[in-house]
Amino acid sequence: MKELKVFERNKIPLEVKILGIATYIQTSSVRRTAKILSEIHPVSKSSVHRWIKKFKKLPITTEKNKEI
Structure with missing residues (x-):
């Protein structure tokens, strides 16, 4: 994530931001995610x-395994 330079500022640690994105994917709630992260x-x-x-704008590609 550091190489992609997605986040301009470093006020909040990168690990917290990544955890926040992962938590949002699981909960689909910005409010719940912020509440969970506020414990940290x-x-x-x-x-x-x-x-x-910003995460949704990233050019992420997935490759399917064709050998299965």
Whole structure:
């Protein structure tokens, strides 16, 4: 993630941001994700929302295994 330079600022640790994206994928709730992350580091729901928007813009490709 550091090489992709997705996040401009470093106010919140990168590990918390990645955990936030993973938690959002599981819960589908920005509010719940922010509440969970606030146990580790103070995070607003608007911050989580911005991270999700940036994550969705990443050019992520998946390759299917054709040998199965």
